[in-house]
Amino acid sequence: MTETQSFAVYLTDEADPGIDDDPIRADAVDFYDSGVWVSHGGERDFFPYRRIVRIREQPAAQPTGERRDASSGSAGAVDDTELDVE
Numbered sequence: 100m101t102e103t104q105s106f107a108v109y110l111t112d113e114a115d116p117g118i119d120d121d122p123i124r125a126d127a128v129d130f131y132d133s134g135v136w137v138s139h140g141g142e143r144d145f146f147p148y149r150r151i152v153r154i155r156e157q158p159a160a161q162p163t164g165e166r167r168d169a170s171s172g173s174a175g176a177v178d179d180t181e182l183d184v185e
Contacts, residue, residue: 108137109152128154 107122127138134147135154 105157106137107153107155107157108135108139108146109154110146111150111152113150122153122155124157 104127106125106128108125108128109120109122123137123139125137125139129136129138134145135151137144137146
């Protein structure tokens with residue numbers, strides 16, 4: 100199974116005026132000598148490094164809420180209230 104990678108790109112106020120502290124949710128970030136190309140929502144924008152505060156890699160997508168019993172291979176819905184985690 101391939102996991103999709105995602106990023107949160109935080110910009111300076113100068114690069115993104117009028118927007119609160121919410122980052123751009125990016126599908127891909129390409130680094131170059133003068134800045135980064137950020138692919139997000141079907142768009143691709145370039146930001147020089149001086150306009151970027153932080154770039155964070157986001158955790159991989161969470162499982163869909165299904166688990167398999169290792170011994171039988173049967174699937175079952177995950178119910179956190181019944182799981183015993185040590």
